[in-house]
Amino acid sequence: MYSLLITNEASLAVGNFRPYWRMLRRLCSVELMTNKRINETASIRRKCVDQMIRSIEDDVAAAKARGESRELNLPHYMFLMSFNLVGNLMLSRDLLDSQCKEGHELFQAMDKVMGWAGKPNIADFLPFLKWLDPQEMKRNMSRDLGRAMEIVAGFVKERIEEHKLGKEKAKDFLDVLLEHEGDGKEWHGKIPYEKEMFFWGSETTSTTVEWFMAELLSNPEAMRKVKEELNETLTLHPALPLLIPRNALQDTNFMGCHIPRDSQVFVNAWAIGRDPDSWEDPLACKPERFLKSNIDYKGQNFELIPFGSGRRICVGITLAHRVVTLGLASLIHNFDWELVNNVIPDTLDMSERIGITMRKLVPLIIIPKNVKECLEMHLVLVMYSLN
Ligand code: HEM
Numbered sequence: 001m002y003s004l005l006i007t008n009e010a011s012l013a014v015g016n017f018r019p020y021w022r023m024l025r026r027l028c029s030v031e032l033m034t035n036k037r038i039n040e041t042a043s044i045r046r047k048c049v050d051q052m053i054r055s056i057e058d059d060v061a062a063a064k065a066r067g068e069s070r071e072l073n074l075p076h077y078m079f080l081m082s083f084n085l086v087g088n089l090m091l092s093r094d095l096l097d098s099q100c101k102e103g104h105e106l107f108q109a110m111d112k113v114m115g116w117a118g119k120p121n122i123a124d125f126l127p128f129l130k131w132l133d134p135q136e137m138k139r140n141m142s143r144d145l146g147r148a149m150e151i152v153a154g155f156v157k158e159r160i161e162e163h164k165l166g167k168e169k170a171k172d173f174l175d176v177l178l179e180h181e182g183d184g185k186e187w188h189g190k191i192p193y194e195k196e197m198f199f200w201g202s203e204t205t206s207t208t209v210e211w212f213m214a215e216l217l218s219n220p221e222a223m224r225k226v227k228e229e230l231n232e233t234l235t236l237h238p239a240l241p242l243l244i245p246r247n248a249l250q251d252t253n254f255m256g257c258h259i260p261r262d263s264q265v266f267v268n269a270w271a272i273g274r275d276p277d278s279w280e281d282p283l284a285c286k287p288e289r290f291l292k293s294n295i296d297y298k299g300q301n302f303e304l305i306p307f308g309s310g311r312r313i314c315v316g317i318t319l320a321h322r323v324v325t326l327g328l329a330s331l332i333h334n335f336d337w338e339l340v341n342n343v344i345p346d347t348l349d350m351s352e353r354i355g356i357t358m359r360k361l362v363p364l365i366i367i368p369k370n371v372k373e374c375l376e377m378h379l380v381l382v383m384y385s386l387n
Contacts, residue, residue, distance in 0.1 A: 012315065013196055013244055028315050031176045032089060038318050044088045045323055049330045052081035055098040056335070056368055071340045074213060074364045078206035078327060079107050085323060086201040091159040092172040102151050109148040110203055111359070116141045118242075118355035152198050173197075201316055203357050204239035208306075208324055210364050211237035213331065217339055217366065218348040219285050226332065229287040230325065231304070234297050235279070238306035241270035241358045246312065269305050270358065278303035297321075335368035 012028065015021040031037065056077055060070045080096050080103050087095040096103035121137045123130045133139055159174055212233040216226075245264050252259040259265065274282045280289070295301045298317065299309035307314035314320065331337075339348060351361040 032173055033315055045326055048081050048085045049326050052077050053330055053334050059098055060368055071365050071367050075206045075210040076107050078209045079202050082202040082205040086198050090173045095155050106148055106151050109144045112144040114355040114357045207239040207357050207359050209327055210360055214364050215285055218345045231290045232287040234306040235273040235304050238269040239357050242266040243269055243308045338367040338369055340365055
């Protein structure tokens, strides 16, 4: 479904393991995701998270002034923050704010796209039905992904026009891609790649933070063990529950199973995180299980692979971990959060919505209270952003 609008050849995420893909992956790892680069961009993360906190405060104050409810849709704010973060790294600019129409449209379109992408499509099992598109999946996906792509493409196009006019600004990742192309003839080949970074970077980050906050609010005891809680969230609620579908390049024997060449392979990270052979009492929220454990999320421990593993492991893993911890620390330390509509921790709906990413079925709508201002908070934030 994803390949409807981004061809496999131009994509880092679904591209085949070929020299072109290797070049894209290397560019991305070296120019964007090394520890040095990630440290250099700490101020950008700080700026984007600060903007998110400010817009929560402003929107809540405005709602209060209008006499309306102060409840807010947390994942929406986190999505905009992550989207702007990628915007700053890729195109040197903020792209969306919490009140802009495009931001809402994009968030809704991505929500639908992720839902369509995870729905079983009869035409995948009975290929002769493909032309008929009996569930209208292709049509719906084209419409929603098309709209999302159109919005992102508009931003990329504006930036390319600025590049052509030679406008002065700091070097960003689009410059790296364009410089790599030399004469710029193949700009179009790289643009889909720029666009997909927005999708993989924003949706996953906001989904992870939403689940984290939901776990915290349904289990106040865990609030005190925040760091371990993040590992627990990544285990129980991996943002991409089946990672990204992969194709077997050759006939393979995997632990006694024959996998024919060209088969589509899904790795069920969600089930692995709930496997009683790997985890004691897997469904219970027990962040303390990580206190004395060496297991982490970096792809070496196969019982916890929310970012995948091996050569297709998430290229944004270091950035993702930093932005998630900084975003969360800021949300927790700037506000007290309250559930709405008489929901109490025990009755908070934790159902999952099946899709390529796994958002909460019922979005986390909560009320921020009491803006906290203290030195301790700033110290904690500095600690997280340096981590
Ligand atoms: C909490 C946040 C995130 C999670 C849970 C996550 C998870 C993943 C997973 C599971 C994969 C597939 C790995 C595999 O198939 O083995 C992946 C791939 C990818 N991710 Fe992330 N991701 C996150 C954030 C980001 C960010 C912030 C970016 C970039 C700005 C990013 C960019 C990518 C790209 C480009 C790929 C494709 C890599 C390839 O196929 O070579 N991700 N991510």
